[in-house]
Amino acid sequence: MSTPTPRSFEDDLTALPPCTRADGTYACQRLGCDAYYAPGPGNVPGSCVHHTKRPCFRDGVKSWPCCGKSSHDFGEFMSIKGCASGTHTCAKITYEDDEAAAVVERLPAAPAMPLSMEARARGEGDASACVRCKSGFYCAEHANSASPATTSTTEARETTPDVAQKVKPEVDLDTEQTCKNPGCGRKFRERDNADDACEHHSGAPIFHETKKGWSCCGKLVYDFDDFLKLAPCARGRHDADAKPIQFQSSSAKKT
Incomplete structure (x- = not known):
């Protein structure tokens, strides 16, 4: 008596997740395929052409490590044909580099976000309750916790005239503008602007590999x-006139 062939994930229709498309098809999850297919007998080996490894982006070059093909142009990169074939699947695919990608790399901890004007008014910025001050570290919220070197540098900066300071053009207080601070991009009117109205990033974006x-x-x-x-x-x-940010790529930042 022959042993029956085990049913695959796709053959067992009860294991399929709910379909969100009106035609009953599913999006194939294999990289480089992007096809919609109907589960069942029509999903035969060879119907899916895909890549077996995740793409790599480095120094402006986009490549598929599985077949070694690459391009600087994103459109050409996306048109690179897959190097392997098989059946379509809507199950999540696990790749060799997933375990490494699951680890979020940490750099030295960033300073705490400055308190809002309302928080300082409530006394939340008291140096006696500040963890950084109690630990002996410099704290931007409390001037008395700055080290002598930091204080002297700040004073020197304040007494030096900034001859290259940009003069901002005059705008109507009710004119809607777009904030160009990194990570903000919100619409605002100068009439409603305040010292703590904008939440943004003070550094530059990093794209490393x-x-x-x-x-x-x-x-x-x-x-x-x-x-x-x-x-x-x-x-x-x-x-609305913030200086353009400079991106940091893998060529400018080494780990």
């Missing part, structure tokens, strides 16, 4: 959506 983050926050993530969700670390006024 497959990792993304901000130089000011000390956190790197692998997923671009997670990068966009990284919480701001600084407060200040909205600025």
Whole structure:
């Protein structure tokens, strides 16, 4: 008596997740495929052409490590045909580098986000309750905790005239503008602007190999959506004339 062939994930229709498409098809989860398919007998070996490893982005070059093909142009990179074939699947694919990608790399901890004006008015910025002050570290919220070297540097900076200071153009107080501080991008009116109205990043974005983050926050993530969700670390006024930020790539930052 022959042993029956075990059913695959796709053959067992009861194991399939709920379909969200009106035609009953599923999106194949294999990299480089992007096809919609109907589970069942039509999903035969060879119907799916895909890549077996995650893409690599480094120094402006986009490549598929599984087949060694690469391109500087993103459109050409996306059109590189897969190097392996098999059946379509809507199950989550596990790749060799997933275990490494699951580890979020930490840089030195970023300073605490400055308190808002309302928080300082409530006395939340008291130096006696500040962890950084009690530990002997410099704290931007409390001037008396600054080291002598830091204080002298600050005084020298304040007494030196800034001849290159940019003069901002006059705008109507009710004109809607877009804040250009890194990580903000919100619409604002100068009439409503305040010293703590803008939550933004004080550093530059970092794109190192497959990792993304901000130089000011000390956190790197692998997923671009997670990068966009990284919480701001600084407060200040909205600025529609902020200087363009300089990106840090893997060629400029080494681990």
